[in-house]
Amino acid sequence: xxxxxxxxxxxxxxxxxxxxxxxxxxxxxxxxxxxxxxxxxxxxxxxxxxxxxxxxxxxxxxxxxxxxxxxxxxxxxxxxxxxxxxxxxxxxxxxxxxxxxxxxxxxxxxxxxxxxxxxxxxxxxxxxxxxxxxxxxxxxxxxxxxxxxxxxxxxxxxxxxxxxxxxxxxxxxxxxxxxxxxxxxxxxxxxxxxxxxxxxxxxxxxxxxxxxxxxxxxxxxxxxxxxxxxxxxx
Amino acid sequence: xxxxxxxxxxxxxxxxxxxxxxxxxxxxxxxxxxxxxxxxxxxxxxxxxxxxxxxxxxxxxxxxxxxxxxxxxxxxxxxxxxxxxxxxxxxxxxxxxxxxxxxxxxxxxxxxxxxxxxxxxxxxxxxxxxxxxxxxxxxxxxxxxxxxxxxxxxxxxxxxxxxxxxxxxxxxxxxxxxxxxxxxxxxxxxxxxxxxxxxxxxxxxxxxxxxxxxxxxxxxxxxxxxxxxxxxxxxxxxxxxxxxxxxxxxxxxxxxxxxxxxxxxxxxxxxxxxxxxxxxxxxxxxxxxxxxxxxxxxxxxxxxxx
Numbered sequence: 393x394x395x396x397x398x399x400x401x402x403x404x405x406x407x408x409x410x411x412x413x414x415x416x417x418x419x420x421x422x423x424x425x426x427x428x429x430x431x432x433x434x435x436x437x438x439x440x441x442x443x444x445x446x447x448x449x450x451x452x453x454x455x456x457x458x459x460x461x462x463x464x465x466x467x468x469x470x471x472x473x474x475x476x477x478x479x480x481x482x483x484x485x486x487x488x489x490x491x492x493x494x495x496x497x498x499x500x501x502x503x504x505x506x507x508x509x510x511x512x513x514x515x516x517x518x519x520x521x522x523x524x525x526x527x528x529x530x531x532x533x534x535x536x537x538x539x540x541x542x543x544x545x546x547x548x549x550x551x552x553x554x555x556x557x558x559x560x561x562x563x564x565x566x567x568x569x570x571x572x573x574x575x576x577x578x579x580x581x582x583x584x585x586x587x588x589x590x591x592x593x594x595x596x597x598x599x600x601x602x603x604x605x606x607x608x609x610x611x612x613x614x615x616x617x618x619x620x621x622x623x624x625x626x
Numbered sequence: 627x628x629x630x631x632x633x634x635x636x637x638x639x640x641x642x643x644x645x646x647x648x649x650x651x652x653x654x655x656x657x658x659x660x661x662x663x664x665x666x667x668x669x670x671x672x673x674x675x676x677x678x679x680x681x682x683x684x685x686x687x688x689x690x691x692x693x694x695x696x697x698x699x700x701x702x703x704x705x706x707x708x709x710x711x712x713x714x715x716x717x718x719x720x721x722x723x724x725x726x727x728x729x730x731x732x733x734x735x736x737x738x739x740x741x742x743x744x745x746x747x748x749x750x751x752x753x754x755x756x757x758x759x760x761x762x763x764x765x766x767x768x769x770x771x772x773x774x775x776x777x778x779x780x781x782x783x784x785x786x787x788x789x790x791x792x793x794x795x796x797x798x799x800x801x802x803x804x805x806x807x808x809x810x811x812x813x814x815x816x817x818x819x820x821x822x823x824x825x826x827x828x829x830x831x832x833x834x835x836x837x838x839x840x841x842x843x844x845x846x847x848x849x850x851x852x853x854x855x856x857x858x859x860x861x862x863x864x865x866x867x868x869x870x871x872x873x874x875x876x877x878x879x880x881x882x883x884x885x886x887x888x889x890x891x892x893x894x895x896x897x898x899x900x901x902x903x904x905x906x907x908x909x910x911x912x913x914x915x916x917x918x919x920x921x922x923x924x925x926x927x928x929x930x931x932x
Contacts, residue, residue: 443814469816481811483804485872494800495815503797539815 394457396421396578397442397473397547402451402461404437411437413602414451419547424573425580426593426610430623434602435582436478439549443475444468455547474540475549478582480532484525488516488535491524495542503542510538514564530557537565541572548572550581554588566592590614598622631932642780646773654776656889658844661779662837663885666858667865667877668786669833673826674863675871676799678806679729680737682859683744687717687831689853691838693751696764696848701757706771707778710839717835718828725827729820732809741856748854763849766842775844779837786833791874793829794930802826803872864903867910870919874931879919 397419404412412434419425427435440446442453444465453461460468483491492507493500511517514534519527524535533556540548550569554562569579569592583589589596590610598606598613600622606613613619646654666688674680691713698709728739752761759765793799804812805819813819842848861884869880884906891899914921922928 445810445814464818465810465813466816466818469814475814477811477814481808481814483807483811485807486800486803490800493797494804494812494817497816500797543816 393421395419396456397580398452398454399438399442400452400454402438402441402448402453404434404441404446404448410602412441412448412599415599415602415604416451417597417604417607419578419580421546421578422573422576423578423594424569424592425578426589426596427580427582427599428584428586428589428596428613429599429605433599433622435599436551437602438599439475439551439582442468443473443549469543469545472546473549474543474545474547476533476536476540476551476553478551478555480529480536482524482527482532482535482539485523487521488524488527488531489520491535492539492542495539506542510541513568514538530561533557534561534565537568545577547578547580550579550583552582552584554583554585562588586614639784646776651772654772658772658776658779660882660885661776661783662841663862663865663881664783664878665779665786665833665837666862667869667881668783668790669830670859670862671866671871671873671877672786672790672793673823673830675866675873675877676793676802676806677823677826679733679823679827680863681740681830682737682863683740683742684830684834684862685854685856685859686740686744686747687720687834688838688841688858689744689747689751689850690717690720691835692842692848692853693758693764693838694835695839696766696842697757699843700764700766706769706839706843707774710778710836710843713839713842714832714836717831717838721828721831722824725824729823729827744854744856744859748850751850751854759849761850763847763852766846766848768846769843771843775840778840782833782836782840787874787878789829790877791931794874798822798825806872861903864907864910867915867917868906870917870921870923873917873919873923876917876919880917 395418399415399417401414401416402412403410403414415438427438429435437446441448444463444467448461452459455471455473460471486494488511489507492510493503496503496506508517508520511520514537516531516534519531524532527535537553553565557565566588573579593610596608596610596613597604598619605622606616606619645657670681670684691710694716695706695709695713698704698712699706724743728736731739751758793802801812801817801822804817805823809819838853865880865884866877868884869878870876888899891902910917916924923932
């Protein structure tokens with residue numbers, strides 16, 4: 393099977409800073425991938441380049457063999473790539489239910505049924521009519537997570553899904569991610585919590601100073617000297 | 627409760643429909659202007675209240691409508707109602723031409739560009755003397771049609787409010803609000819924000835355009851400073867903020883309260899009303915940024931439709 397996502401030599405500069413420096417990644421369908429690296433290593437910028445929030449300066453990005461670099465974020469979403477944000481971006485003055493309804497273009501009854509199903513999936517059905525801004529941090533995170541699932545995207549990018557989420561909620565969330573994989577989705581997640589990365593991901597990419605430092609199964613990455621050096625210094 | 631409100635609203639409409647038979651000349655003119663302000667405030671609310679893109683030059687569409695209709699009436703002898711509708715079309719065309727580049731600007735840059743548009747139009751109108759009469763203005767043939775204009779203004783106010791109701795209760799309206807809430811997230815969730823902003827902008831221009839044409843007919847004389855005044859844009863903004871931005875009835879409430887208040891004070895003290903407006907802006911921004919209806923909605927957890 394050809395890779396579902398190919399990032400090929402992508403480079404992004406902000407003024408004199410090269411945030412992402414000719415990074416190449418290749419994701420196979422039906423797997424969970426992790427993207428790790430110290431703060432400022434370019435993880436979120438790479439996410440932004442893939443989803444069109446930032447325009448890459450060099451390189452190509454292909455999704456299912458089609459080039460998506462240069463497309464607008466809303467076009468990339470409709471190609472089948474959904475994402476969450478590191479800093480929560482729910483629509484605070486829309487209800488939890490409305491946060492989900494705005495995403496789809498299917499008919500209203502169908503969208504509503506799907507939204508209610510997803511709210512039940514994360515046990516938030518009782519808060520459907522509450523303004524998203526009034527929900528707790530963890531609940532907002534869940535709303536953002538299921539909002540991505542409204543259109544059933546094939547590739548899901550999660551930016552620090554575990555940050556600030558309590559243990560019980562986190563286990564539900566990780567279960568949900570595994571279920572997605574089992575249903576044929578591909579997941580790429582940025583995460584600082586090594587337990588989460590090691591327990592969930594099948595392949596891990598390591599970024600440092602914008603460059604890809606290493607790639608491999610979590611067990612191998614954990615003992616890679618260059619990775620340890622990047623995190624803890626020599 | 628809902629049925630009672632609906633019944634009260636129908637009685638109110640009926641009362642307004644028969645009012646010209648009993649009202650004084652002053653009363654009819656007062657109501658006619660009130661309808662105009664409701665239509666203006668409600669239109670501003672469509673773009674700025676829902677999408678959060680603050681238009682500081684919205685009166686430009688009013689002026690565009692006034693001049694389109696004025697020229698059609700004075701130079702081509704069009705009937706005033708048709709000319710006013712053409713004013714609405716003219717305003718939409720202007721909104722398309724201006725919105726195409728300017729709605730790509732974010733936040734304050736859009737606000738400033740709209741402010742600039744209004745000033746540019748005023749100068750342009752003064753310059754093309756052959757068509758517009760330039761700085762000395764454009765006179766329309768005399769006509770006494772206050773009652774007919776009363777009904778026309780009332781229908782426009784009602785239509786724009788009905789349009790707002792339909793939009794706010796639809797997914798289209800919710801998507802407009804996502805732009806206000808978080809444009810980057812909206813875009814990342816597959817919403818073509820530029821297209822939605824443009825639709826809202828076009829819809830927000832048509833009401834002021836028609837109302838501008840009707841006002842031109844009503845006053846029988848227009849000049850650049852009378853149809854492009856910044857103070858009118860500010861007034862409609864204050865009405866919406868006071869009543870509750872992004873709500874259906876907030877702009878109506880704000881227009882009714884402020885216009886009535888303004889008339890009462892204006893009649894006695896010429897300058898105090900400007901002072902009062904300033905004070906209201908400061909009070910609203912500081913103490914109730916959601917406006918009267920916004921505060922009530924939050925406090926009593928009311929649905930969006932109230």
